[in-house]
Each structure stands twice: as structure tokens, then as C-alpha cells.
Amino acid sequence: MxxxxxxxxxxxxxxxxxxxxxxxxxxxxxxxxxxxxxxxxxxxxxxxxxxxxxxxxxxxxxxxxxxxxxxxxxxxxxxxxxxxxxxxxxxxxxxxxxxxxxxxxxxxxxxxxxxxxxxxxxxxxxxxxxxxxxxxxxxKDPDSVDSDPFHLLSKREIEILPLVAKGYGNKEIAEKLFISVKTVEVHKAKIMEKLNLKSRPELVEYALKKKLLDF
CATH class of the missing domain: 3.40.50.2300 (Response regulator)
Incomplete structure (x- = not known):
């Protein structure tokens, strides 16, 4: 093989x-x-x-x-x-x-x-x-929802989350991922909503907890 x-x-x-x-x-x-x-x-x-x-x-x-x-x-x-x-x-x-x-x-x-x-x-x-x-x-009940909403994130959102946590701006993230600044903004909003986060410090804390900064 x-x-x-x-x-x-x-x-x-x-x-x-x-x-x-x-x-x-x-x-x-x-x-x-x-x-x-x-x-x-x-x-x-x-x-x-x-x-x-x-x-x-x-x-x-x-x-x-x-x-x-x-x-x-x-x-x-x-x-x-x-x-x-x-x-x-x-x-x-x-x-x-x-x-x-x-x-x-x-x-x-x-x-x-x-x-x-x-x-x-x-x-x-x-x-x-x-x-x-x-x-x-x-x-787990087969019909229950996972208590950690991490699984709700899309592949693109998992790419963007650690970049935001590391302090990259929207333009820098857009250039790294070859997408528009507007698309980055939309994904960031969805990440905050899905993870029920209210501020960037909360996002950084979540990323550290999930070891996403290693990625």
C-alpha cells in the first residue's frame, strides 16, 4: 500500500x-x-x-x-x-x-x-x-446536543478562530486564507454566536482551553 x-x-x-x-x-x-x-x-x-x-x-x-x-x-x-x-x-x-x-x-x-x-x-x-x-x-442520549459547541464550527471557522485569538486583524486573516475581509467578519460573528462568547478575551481563553493556539 x-x-x-x-x-x-x-x-x-x-x-x-x-x-x-x-x-x-x-x-x-x-x-x-x-x-x-x-x-x-x-x-x-x-x-x-x-x-x-x-x-x-x-x-x-x-x-x-x-x-x-x-x-x-x-x-x-x-x-x-x-x-x-x-x-x-x-x-x-x-x-x-x-x-x-x-x-x-x-x-x-x-x-x-x-x-x-x-x-x-x-x-x-x-x-x-x-x-x-x-x-x-x-x-449520551442519541438525541442530545453536545454540551461543548466546538463541533458546531465549520472547517473555515476552525481556521479563523486561532488566528483571531493570536491577534491577527481581519485584513491579515483575509490575506492568509485568500478570502475577503467581509467573509472574515461574517465568520467571526458566527464563531462568537456558536460558542456563545461576548468578547475577544473570552475567545482567547476558549482557544487556549481547546489548545487551538498550537494549530
Whole structure:
């Protein structure tokens, strides 16, 4: 199977490439340092699986690119490989098309199992996170609304939120994302409304709490 590795650390990309290329049924056909490069590698190589880190500053995060790749290249399975054992991130990327979620400190054999599982069309969740997933399923009424409105944000709003929290102005955000200033203003208003925030300090506090500034 053809595999792409997306991680902002060169040593991580090299290390995982050595492990995977040693397997008789795997070949690393490309690597990427952020979400934009990850998308380009998928478009170029049409891999079976992409290992996607969530946090790849200062480039586009895996949180954003997962949704784009899942939408535009449905034959490529996205396996999140991250150090974040955060339930909210896991739920969000699974909702946006990821086929699996595994932690970077997992044993090599578990990583290989996860890759083969998602390649065959299955879903793989790291054992520690799987427990949280089952707990969440059991405790929630299927018709209830998530108490944290983070899941209500669109992909574009998740891109804009950390930029606002970091202090970028509307014009700077518009230039970074290649959209109009008016569009930025509309998205900012929707973010504040969906998250029930009243001021920028509250937005910054929320972004810090959700670790979005890492992205």
C-alpha cells in the first residue's frame, strides 16, 4: 500500500518512514510538513493511507486538512497520528472523515495494525481513546446536543478562530486564507454566536482551553 506521512518534525517523518518501508506490504511515497503539503502529496500520489499529525505549526493543521482530503480524495484513508489524547479532537476528526486515531507513543506493532485496518476499510481507535468513545456513547442520549459547541464550527471557522485569538486583524486573516475581509467578519460573528462568547478575551481563553493556539 502507498502511504504519505504528514508531520512538522523531519525526524518523525524519517523515523516512521524507516519503520513503514521495512514492511513488505508498505511504501512511503511522500512526506509533508503541514496540511497544505499533505493535500498536495495526496493529489500527486493518490496514496492508500495518510498518517496525519494534528498540530503542524505554522502551516495548516491536520485538523483542517483531514476534512479537505476526506472530501476530495475519499479513497485515501486518513489515520490521525498525534500526541493529543483529547476526546474532542478525536470526535471532531472522526466526524470529518478520519478513519482512525492513534497516539504517537503507541508501539510500532499497533501503528502497523492501525494502518492495515484502515486500509481494509475499518476504523482504528487507540485503546485508551476507544474507552473514552464507548463511555461517551453510553452516557449520551442519541438525541442530545453536545454540551461543548466546538463541533458546531465549520472547517473555515476552525481556521479563523486561532488566528483571531493570536491577534491577527481581519485584513491579515483575509490575506492568509485568500478570502475577503467581509467573509472574515461574517465568520467571526458566527464563531462568537456558536460558542456563545461576548468578547475577544473570552475567545482567547476558549482557544487556549481547546489548545487551538498550537494549530
Amino acid at each position: 502507498k502511504i504519505v506521512i504528514a508531520d512538522d518534525h523531519a525526524v518523525v517523518r524519517s523515523g516512521f518512514s524507516m519503520i513503514l518501508n521495512y514492511q513488505p506490504d508498505m511504501e512511503v511515497v511522500g512526506t509533508a510538513a503541514d496540511g497544505i503539503e499533505a493535500y498536495q502529496m495526496v493529489a500527486k500520489h493518490n496514496p492508500d493511507v495518510i498518517l496525519m499529525d494534528l498540530s503542524m505549526p505554522p502551516g495548516e493543521s491536520g485538523l483542517i486538512s483531514t476534512g479537505k482530503i476526506s472530501s476530495d480524495f475519499p479513497d485515501t484513508k486518513v489515520l490521525i497520528l498525534t500526541m493529543y489524547d483529547d476526546e474532542e479532537y478525536m470526535f471532531h476528526v472522526l466526524r470529518n472523515g478520519a478513519a482512525g486515531y492513534i497516539l504517537k507513543n503507541a508501539p510500532d506493532e499497533e501503528l502497523l495494525t492501525a494502518i492495515r485496518t484502515v486500509h481494509k476499510g475499518g476504523t482504528y481507535i487507540h485503546s485508551k481513546m476507544a474507552t473514552s468513545l464507548v463511555r461517551e456513547f453510553i452516557k
